[in-house]
Amino acid sequence: MSSSYLLRRTGYGLLLMLGVVVLNFLLIRLAPGDPAVVIAGEMGGATEEMLESIREEYGLNKPVLTQLAIYVGNVLQGNLGESFFFNQPVSKLIADRIGPTILLVITAQLMSIALGVFLGVIAARKPNGAMSAFVSVFATIGYAVPVFWTGIMLIILFASSFPIFPVEGMQSVKLRDAAWYVQTIDILHHLVLPAFTLAIIYLAQYARLSRASMLEVLGSDYIRTARAKGASEKSVLFKHALRNAALPILTVAGLQFGNLISGALLVETVFNWPGMGRLAFDSILRRDYPTIMGVLFFASAMVVIANILTDISYRWADPRLRGRS
Amino acid sequence: MTDQTTQSSYKAESPALEAWRMFRRNIPALVGVALLAVIVGATLYGTFFYAGDPFEVVWAPHEPPGVTPDFPLGTDYLGRNLMAGMLTGGGPTLTVGAAAAAITMVIGITLGALAGYYGGWVDNLLMRITEFFQVLPALLFAMVLVTLFSPSLWTIAIAIGVVSWPQTARLTRAEFLKIKELEYVTAARAIGARNKRIIWRVILPNAMPPLIVSATLTIGVAILFEAGLSFLGLGDPNVMSWGLMIGANREYILDAWWPVTFPGLAIFFTVFAVSLIGDGLNDAFNPKLRER
Amino acid sequence: MKLMTRLMGAAAIAVGSLASTPAFAEGGTLVIASTQVPRHLNGAVQSGIATAVPSTQIFASPLRYDENWEPQPYLAKSWDISEDGLSVTLNLVDNATFHDGKPVTSEDVAFSIMTTKENHPFKSMFAPVESIETPDAHTAVIKLSQPHPALLLALSPALAPVLPKHVFGDGQDAKSHPANSAPVGSGPFMLDEFKAGEVIVLKKNPNFFLEGRPKLDEIIVRIIKDPSALLIAMENGEADIYPFMAGSQEIRRLEKADHLAITDQGYAAVGPINWLAFNTASEKLKDVRVRQAIAYATDRDFITKALHRGVSKQQRSPIIESSPFFDETIPAYDTDLDKAKALMAEAGYADGMDLTIDYIPGPKEQQQSVAEYLKSQLKKIGINLTVRAAPDFPTWAGRVGGHDFELTMDVVFNWGDPVIGVHRTYLSSNIRKGVIWSNTQQYANAKVDELLNAAAVEQDADKRKALYAEFQQIVAQDVPIYWINSLPYHTAYDKKLKNVPTGIWGTMHPMDMVEWSE
């Protein structure tokens, strides 16, 4: 693939991001309520003079369009502003949390794709078999279960009945001075339930999708060719068919990424996972506008990046698209 | 098998009839219809048989289910009747689901149809807007909308609609791109039909099957969405809904599993039913899958 | 899947065995669990328990208090109050240094008190302070415009952290000073890491000016907003102490844990009152009889015993009942529905009325539950109450601060001395639109103003008490607020912990004596 394509794609992504910034800003500033009162309230009540000095400090006494221009200018320089609630730059708040969110989302994504595709391929081998029926039912169930409810049920189950997995947080604070590998195991241990909860919806969808996709591919002429060559069943399934069946899965994986972030928001809340989703939720409740905007910005950026990566891998996986733009 | 390619010349049926015949034979889909009928029925008429104010404190908090015959599902953290909550809580959930799906379909179909039919700069512009909305993480954006404009059933439905339409728009556009090249569209144009008529009277009806399937699934998604928002405490607090019940009782899950479990199951079964129906419709409309 | 489970199980065992062997040495680590999120760590410009707990560890203050409301030396080894009550002299220790090694001087004390006066929301705390003289590096003389008996309590760690002037005095606005999130103090612990909204890690200050303290090596504050997650953390030993626990379910549950002890001591100075406030300026509620009717209809007994499952105590007065200024003779408004109906009829509302009630979003049991309860209870005297929920704190604060409400449930703290936490609610001079926790009831009674102003400057404890007694009688008659209960704050802690802070400020107090018993 050409680098000019990548460049164009990235440029377009940046343009989308700019749109996101403008939209968020206008939306939030046009909403009812005085941010200065919000800030003062968080400090524990304030006088009119304090409100005035807060307005001054956060530039809230300027016209909205001027504020927008300033904000966009700042964002372009990588400055997302100061949180209304925390006495910290939004970028630091997000930097503290983006890692855990990415860890959760990527783990869930990989988990759901790996397991889902595996189930789907197995099911596709016998379209009328028991496994196939299971995948169909499981897919519908996985789709219908509210993700936060699954999380809660897992907490009930694992909190006391089977306390083999931690049900809250990402790390045992008492291990924060332990060796790196102990900490890594500890984090992975904490990751199991949240990642599984998040993965389960998509796992079901990937299973269903890859089953359908595999069935389609398995009926195609080149699979017959592969069999006619004398290729083994394993090679037919996992080499010849899966490479082709993976294309729609990739597309969906890219499109799902936004939903995955939405799901992560709920899962983080349920499992007290120290990620961006919870920051977003808390900031919305606190009317911490700069933080909300920052999180929306980063979340959209993650979607844009995921889409670009999907595009790239799609082109890698499907030679027919290479060299085309 | 190639040996069957000629069957159509022997047995001709109208597509709708054929689809209905397929659907009627699809047992999971029928299960879905039955399940949904039970849920909707209970929501609409349940209070005739079991009256109760879901907000009223009627009993000791956290009475387990099955202990007091008056409160078969037990009580919540305030001592409110869960059975009453379950019966009245479905209404808002289903209403928001249906309304949000309707909003999604209206926006999605309109934009998708215009983009697909006119192509060119219209298509370009509308697709850029669609992409833009696809980049925004839906739940997050809906949360912002709901809090900024204060939560009520309407704002929730609108927020869900506003964040969910892009997929429908894409689907509609794809269908329109396909159908507008077909002979009968050319024929309609040849006899001088106006664009408006071609879009809404000629192409849209033929694009409906996948859109109906998509609408069904959108209802399910919207219900889950409403539940998620309510769970986070962003639902309308003056209206008892299943999501609200889960969110309100979540703090106490270690002591009482039932106030969270029952509404969760209700949401699950509703969405399950809806998606079974959606799958059934999909199979019925999509002849390629019939053999499977 | 199976392999995964097995792997994770193995990891669990590995981690489990690591955690069970004491990972800490001598001093050890104390993990504090908290549901409250601090904005930053500087208590000089921010009120609230979330900031105060870490702030009192990081910053030392002129005085500290024991469990009998008696001031004790801290940065001030002694203090004098002049005869006329207009000047207070603090004699500072000479070996105190900030975490960056610079000495603590009277300049810093003067700077800190003036900064707090200007920026802290509790205006009455240091309002009479006119200037602070620093005759030498270890003497500070506070000059007052009028006698101010509340001053000594205001010099507590929770309210008067001593900031390093060389850090905070650089001209930046103290309210948003970057150092608020990376503070340098002279307290027993130093900030190691602050992940806003998640975790605060404090390390032992090796140069703490009190010999042999602190005992602990490390204090970690873990913020866990979800109560059930927090309970699990306490039960699993992931956290060692959980202060400010107010939920009856939480209390009842942690009482059952073998390794934990529960106490309700340590909240005397906080004075958290759960109350029902009336907008006395509104058409329907300006008639005192309506307010009294609602008071008679509300059953404190039901609320504390049934709704709160017996963990909370009834509260009859604007002054917390554990305070020395509380007047026991105050009318209690024992539940009397007939009387309530009669009052309603007298006020011309025999046919009932419609009202709305708001509540602070937060712990449901104290606020929302009571509001919901009132909805069904007030129906009995013909009041059709609509619960107006707010999705978030700012929404609620906007309504109440903007005087756009009829009834609201609220939780307000006494903060030790009535001058700090009580006056603000009842002084007519403090009716300030847009400001939450001012006199949002818009209650104005000249006699009350007079009594409170006199009590603020009265140095004789008995006379002061008498002034407050009269004040309490009047406001109980006028019911601008119907006080319901004190928040059932409890502390759950590991039984192996020694010297758990149970003084008047509880954990908003330096934990330099806390240690593990092993």
Place this chain on the structure above:
Amino acid sequence: MSALLAIEDLRVTFNTRYGQVTALDGVSLHVNAGETLGVVGESGCGKSITALATMGLIPMPPGRIAGGSIRLEGEELVGAAPARMRGLRGADIAMIFQEPMTSLNPVFTVGAQIAEAIMLHQKVSPDQAFKDAIALLDRVGIPSPDARARDYPHQLSGGMRQRVMIAMAVSCRPKVLIADEPTTALDVTVQAQIFDLLNEIQRDFGAAIILITHDMGAISEMADRVAVMYAGRVIEEAQADDVLDFPQHPYARGLIDCIPALGREDHALREIPGVVPPLHLLGAGCAFADRCEHTNARCKTEKPLLAAHGHHPAACHAVEEGRI
């Protein structure tokens, strides 16, 4: 002389939603080394099923070999172990498919696909296999085979792709090469080239070819012997010239008449009226009865058997009764 490949009385059934249908109803065919057998018939007559059955590629379920035998050099293939069939496929029996556009895997280079076929049956290194693949591409007449081997199928034209398919099929020097309508999807000029190539390959490798087609022109060019199939049965079988010059069965006559003869005055093509009936609607009588102008009562009730009544074997009551 026993044939290289002998199919006898082969019955294949499929389960469909219309119930069980018989796709092959007692098909017998054979082919000798170096010989080309043409199998003709309209689509749906069972030609491809016969080929797939020989390859052991009938999808089961829904398909099932209900009876008969397929022998390669005397070895029974019906019911052979799957591993054994895999070993034979591509090595001893190879197949070229109708649709070169879709028969190559779009995500692998053509070189890799040929090399895979080689490596599946011969112990060679991947490098060597790729080199062999390039040599094969050269052999099947692809210019600059070095570069083409690194191309993906979509980068090649249809004719090129069919050459690739042929290269892949002959990569292990199969004894039997089944070509299922190898030229249907190609331009006429390319068709001739492909047939030339097949002829060359046969000369070089000495393989037996089963050419499946509906095109009598192709038969006349390629085949030594011809079997005509209709609705799952062989209805006429003989040397190519015999069938072409003296078709017996009315269906075979129809097929021959469909050939647009060069230089003939009337360019109007004759067509066989009607279509092949769906297999699930086959009755007891001759499957061609509905379309045949010689049908009588017997045709409707009794299936004719393949037997030499006239010039050569055909399955037709009318021929047997001498009505035509």
